[in-house]
Amino acid sequence: MAPGSFAEYTVVPAKFAVPVPSLKPEFLTLLISGTTAYISLKELGDLTEGEKVLVTAAAGGTGQFAVQLSKKAKCHVIGTCSSHEKASFLKSIGCDFPINYKAENVAAVLKKEYPQGVDVVYESVGGEMFNLAVRSLATKGRLIIIGFISGYQTASGLLPVNAGALPAVLLKKSASIRGFFLNHYLSQYQEAMMTLLKMHSNGELMCEVDLGDKSPEGRFIGLESVFRAVDYMYIGKNIGKIVVELSHPVISKL
Template identity: 50%
Template sequence: MIMHKLICFLRHYIDSNRYCSIMSVSLPSSMRKLVVQALTSNFRKAIEIQTVSLPVPTSGHVLVKNRYVGINASDVNFTAGKYAPGVSPPFDAGFEAVGEVVAVSDDLPASLVGKSVAHMSNGAFSEFQSVAGKKLFEIPNAEPEYLTCMVSGMTAKLALQECGHLKKTDKVVLVTAASGGTGQFAVQLAKLAGCHVIGTCSSSSKVDFLKSIGCDHAINVSTENLNQVLKESYPEGVDVVYESVGGDTYETCVNRLAVKGRLIVIGYISGYQKPMGVASGSASALPVKMLMKSSSVSGFFLFHYADQWRATFHELCGLYKDKKLSCTVADGSSERIGGFKGIDSIPDAVDFLYSRKSIGKIFVELNPQNTGNKL
């Protein structure tokens, strides 16, 4: 037993010195991360910030210094345990990050060190993170805009592609919560497909934003009745709906589908923070409504399409590089001087998302820019 512990200690010591020796700057011995300690959709009550030892990358893994992390509405579903029935705390939270590789395991090339990368790995709300090398998306530089091409952008691209089946005969696409992290992509991708796009939002500033990214008809649901506007302006109905709100909005979308229309449910944010999640509504009438219009409702969950992530990410990045796609981000500077910085500000960023004030993808800067390592 003593010999085993000594070997483990020596291995850790050697590995630690190995990856420190190939860095241009020394690495800290500890880091902070966000850990879920209670199952609840109340994000602040669910989490705890802990200081732990810096992880050593095991076989096939790299150590990433997470510079920026993305905030998603579904973060509260994750802390509530809704994505993994039977899960018990503690467990790490956070879905996505952008940063730099600062260390590699012995079986990976040392040339990876210093590369800017994006990754989708549970536990991203951490200053440093051990990530499987096969999960890395190499990017030109660590900019927050690349966060948008992961959970938010991929959801829009794959949902419209795999469930929306956009085709030339589709004339009208409706995107709910269109000014948010994923909605902005659905609007632009539908426009690139040649569709007339309607987007719902909740303020005049969001109306202006939607118009700036090509939305043909922005509806401010704070001052306009969605059902009435759709009924009067689009009497033949809507061909494809990209729906993320739930509740009454979902019911309206079902009722306003065109013949052979498709409704894609990618979320139900109106119920995420409620104990019961989502009300049943008039679900019993849904089969009749679908039958009478030969329409359909499909659910979309991004993690069921992991085999398409890499190609989709690079396709979105290509559109961004070619300036065919705008990737709008929100750093929280409208809420506080300097924006959301440091792991302590993650709960504030989640609150900001649910305040309905934000436009685009919300992010938090965990680690400052390393100006000596431009790639």
């Protein structure tokens, strides 16, 4: 949550510290990814039972929580991912309809399976996926933007390709788009963390961690492996939250 996170040690004000029952990397997944999903869906999603929720990059660090929390709200969850392995993971955490965009045409699948559109989109990819999400909204649909990883390395992904048509698309559906930045909701942070920790302790929430065991050069250990972990994230190979072990028992996360 503070600058200088890629370090072996750091100092934070005590008021920002959250007590955890033990020292394990799973808890790192909740600090930003878990709380982002929890607070954004609670404040902006207005989820009700039976609604259809589309989660992009659903097998990633924050997508995994959007899927599980939407299921706890008794919604029907669709998740996009990039491999059969990720699709299997999504099914294991309750996703009703995984879509492997490397093997299927997401737009065609959504149009066929959900002709009336989806009620909520939890979007973190940007670019064409954002455009697709907008087009897939149902009447009174809500799209929550929590990131745009496709544009982090370049200028692309910052704005929808068809930005000029966006007002008309939203107007025709009485739909809405809202951005979410965790720093603007810090007053709810402690409550979110404690709720998520309790859910995890009770076995109600899976916190998937990717330590890099399946990366070409193996597990991410030491500061020198951070650049490998970042590259691994950008090529979309991770399942769950990437965690880099710095010097036991100190760990960092991406």
